Amino acid sequence: xxxxxPRIAVxxxxxxxxxxxxxxxxxxRLLAQAGAVxxxxxxxxxxxxxxxxxxxxxxxxxxxxxGPFRGDANPYVDVAIATDMGQARNAVIVRTxxxxxxxxxxxGTLTEIAMALKMGKRVVxxxxxxxxxxxxxDERIIYARDAQxxxxxxxxE
Amino acid sequence: xxxxxPRIAVxxxxxxxxxxxxxxxxxxRLLAQAGAVxxxxxxxxxxxxxxxxxxxxxxxxxxxxxGPFRGDANPYVDVAIATDMGQARNAVIVRTxxxxxxxxxxxGTLTEIAMALKMGKRVVxxxxxxxxxxxxxDERIIYARDAQxxxxxxxxE
Amino acid sequence: xxxxxPRIAVxxxxxxxxxxxxxxxxxxRLLAQAGAVxxxxxxxxxxxxxxxxxxxxxxxxxxxxxGPFRGDANPYVDVAIATDMGQARNAVIVRTxxxxxxxxxxxGTLTEIAMALKMGKRVVxxxxxxxxxxxxxDERIIYARDAQxxxxxxxxE
Amino acid sequence: xxxxxPRIAVxxxxxxxxxxxxxxxxxxRLLAQAGAVxxxxxxxxxxxxxxxxxxxxxxxxxxxxxGPFRGDANPYVDVAIATDMGQARNAVIVRTxxxxxxxxxxxGTLTEIAMALKMGKRVVxxxxxxxxxxxxxDERIIYARDAQxxxxxxxxE
Numbered sequence: 322x323x324x325x326x327p328r329i330a331v332x333x334x335x336x337x338x339x340x341x342x343x344x345x346x347x348x349x350r351l352l353a354q355a356g357a358v359x360x361x362x363x364x365x366x367x368x369x370x371x372x373x374x375x376x377x378x379x380x381x382x383x384x385x386x387x388g389p390f391r392g393d394a395n396p397y398v399d400v401a402i403a404t405d406m407g408q409a410r411n412a413v414i415v416r417t418x419x420x421x422x423x424x425x426x427x428x429g430t431l432t433e434i435a436m437a438l439k440m441g442k443r444v445v446x447x448x449x450x451x452x453x454x455x456x457x458x459d460e461r462i463i464y465a466r467d468a469q470x471x472x473x474x475x476x477x478e
Numbered sequence: 479x480x481x482x483x484p485r486i487a488v489x490x491x492x493x494x495x496x497x498x499x500x501x502x503x504x505x506x507r508l509l510a511q512a513g514a515v516x517x518x519x520x521x522x523x524x525x526x527x528x529x530x531x532x533x534x535x536x537x538x539x540x541x542x543x544x545g546p547f548r549g550d551a552n553p554y555v556d557v558a559i560a561t562d563m564g565q566a567r568n569a570v571i572v573r574t575x576x577x578x579x580x581x582x583x584x585x586g587t588l589t590e591i592a593m594a595l596k597m598g599k600r601v602v603x604x605x606x607x608x609x610x611x612x613x614x615x616d617e618r619i620i621y622a623r624d625a626q627x628x629x630x631x632x633x634x635e
Numbered sequence: 636x637x638x639x640x641p642r643i644a645v646x647x648x649x650x651x652x653x654x655x656x657x658x659x660x661x662x663x664r665l666l667a668q669a670g671a672v673x674x675x676x677x678x679x680x681x682x683x684x685x686x687x688x689x690x691x692x693x694x695x696x697x698x699x700x701x702g703p704f705r706g707d708a709n710p711y712v713d714v715a716i717a718t719d720m721g722q723a724r725n726a727v728i729v730r731t732x733x734x735x736x737x738x739x740x741x742x743g744t745l746t747e748i749a750m751a752l753k754m755g756k757r758v759v760x761x762x763x764x765x766x767x768x769x770x771x772x773d774e775r776i777i778y779a780r781d782a783q784x785x786x787x788x789x790x791x792e
Numbered sequence: 793x794x795x796x797x798p799r800i801a802v803x804x805x806x807x808x809x810x811x812x813x814x815x816x817x818x819x820x821r822l823l824a825q826a827g828a829v830x831x832x833x834x835x836x837x838x839x840x841x842x843x844x845x846x847x848x849x850x851x852x853x854x855x856x857x858x859g860p861f862r863g864d865a866n867p868y869v870d871v872a873i874a875t876d877m878g879q880a881r882n883a884v885i886v887r888t889x890x891x892x893x894x895x896x897x898x899x900g901t902l903t904e905i906a907m908a909l910k911m912g913k914r915v916v917x918x919x920x921x922x923x924x925x926x927x928x929x930d931e932r933i934i935y936a937r938d939a940q941x942x943x944x945x946x947x948x949e
Binding site for chain 1: 703719720721722723
Binding site: 546562563564565566 | 860876877878879880
């Protein structure tokens with residue numbers, strides 16, 4: 322295997338509605354077409370959709386699981402890592418990523434957004450959280466209109 | 479030592495302005511007066527202020543440090559835990575807490591707020607983040623006007 | 636609370652025979668009498684026995700748990716830390732300790748002995764593992780005959 | 793990428809003498825030839841040698857790093873995971889592996905052997921630790937004479 326491309330984490334809830342699922346799948350597909358490697362939490366919903374899209378485009382998918390069993394990964398994960406560290410595994414996903422794309426998302430996704438900002442990684446959001454302090458929205462999160470734009474921003478030098 | 483009181487995590491940045499420092503110190507003081515045990519990240523700023531306040535009122539303070547050395551705790555920490563797990567240690571603080579009070583805060587604080595919401599713990603905020611999705615502010619975070627109110631809410635059954 | 640004493644980790648299996656239980660209890664008692672703070676994995680068997688002994692002598696006990704619930708600590712733990720990090724929590728116990736006393740022990744105890752040696756901490760063993768490479772027993776582990784000797788060695792400057 | 797083969801962790805010190813280096817390299821080569829995926833700690837010495845051998849045979853290599861930077865992996869790692877969790881990352885390597893081959897080894901290797909035994913994984917040793925309790929050597933560790941035998945045992949159903 323030649324040197325692999327950039328690592329992009331796709332973060333989102335383990336249960337996804339049809340719209341988020343398709344959006345994440347498209348993100349995964351575009352990401353693999355661009356030669357990037359997909360990082361995620363390895364489970365269902367948005368994570369599964371992104372892995373599925375990446376595999377449809379022949380990409381490599383990595384799932385960093387919260388539990389102790391590699392077999393709990395969704396069927397589109399190539400490389401499953403069993404951390405047995407619960408929510409602390411989110412720190413590992415973000416540490417390992419070059420940038421993070423948040424798709425929709427629940428509180429777990431917010432954890433990953435916050436960690437990525439804390440660690441100085443680029444964060445692109447699709448229908449995800451907005452965060453505000455002292456009456457002003459944070460400008461570090463970059464909001465994309467669609468999967469194409471999200472990918473373009475995530476992969477920019 | 480008899481059975482200890484509830485564990486309240488006080489989360490906030492390692493650098494604090496004078497206002498946040500005094501507010502966190504007051505939270506720590508009230509918390510100890512109420513018989514609660516202070517949990518925090520063990521470092522400076524808001525964490526130090528809360529520990530200092532708690533010690534002024536004779537409380538017990540626990541600091542869950544990101545690095546490998548117990549000696550890096552602020553001087554008001556009684557029980558320092560050296561995790562050497564970086565930001566992943568935030569998950570341990572929140573897991574161990576009965577509820578979380580966020581004071582001001584930077585991205586690290588947002589991580590702890592998000593993890594607490596994910597884990598189903600009560601979150602009280604003092605001049606801290608507001609989070610919004612689909613145009614609506616999250617109603618799980620409870621905003622307090624001052625240290626007294628924050629404590630009252632954090633300790634409610 | 637004034638400055639606390641040295642932190643001594645007592646490591647051993649979650650199920651203990653009567654002999655190991657009494658030995659660990661005595662270690663805990665002597666440790667507390669010497670003003671040290673007991674660190675352990677927070678569960679049953681040797682861990683419970685050491686905590687029980689420490690409480691009988693008025694000491695402070697800290698339990699670093701593998702699971703997500705503070706309530707899973709044995710009844711003699713004062714300060715329970717819920718890591719939800721499974722076996723990785725052994726690294727936290729050892730990092731936080733000044734020295735380690737291994738009592739009997741199964742494979743988990745061997746993990747803690749190995750980590751302590753790796754981290755350069757003093758290791759005292761009571762009826763515990765001997766380790767050998769290239770036909771020679773390791774001389775870094777110090778074997779004590781009884782609880783008194785174990786404590787004396789663990790607390791030496 | 794089709795379904796990947798079994799995951800075999802190769803554990804050993806970050807500094808290796810010429811003999812251990814060549815032995816680990818051969819283990820990596822045979823492992824990749826057998827279609828297995830190499831898991832390791834991602835650093836130098838035995839870890840580098842195993843990755844190098846695996847790449848020489850066209851295999852896939854995964855490095856679970858202790859620090860925060862993916863770039864600290866040795867040049868033969870395909871998929872680097874940056875845990876920033878220090879020695880606790882050893883638990884992740886072992887959890888993710890189907891079986892473990894220990895090559896030579898220092899205390900860190902002993903940690904991985906112990907964790908693998910604790911987690912019920914098969915452990916094969918090449919010039920590595922022997923462990924003894926109550927005067928008897930542990931029979932769970934399987935000692936191999938050379939890389940071929942180690943691989944054969946590690947991959948047995």
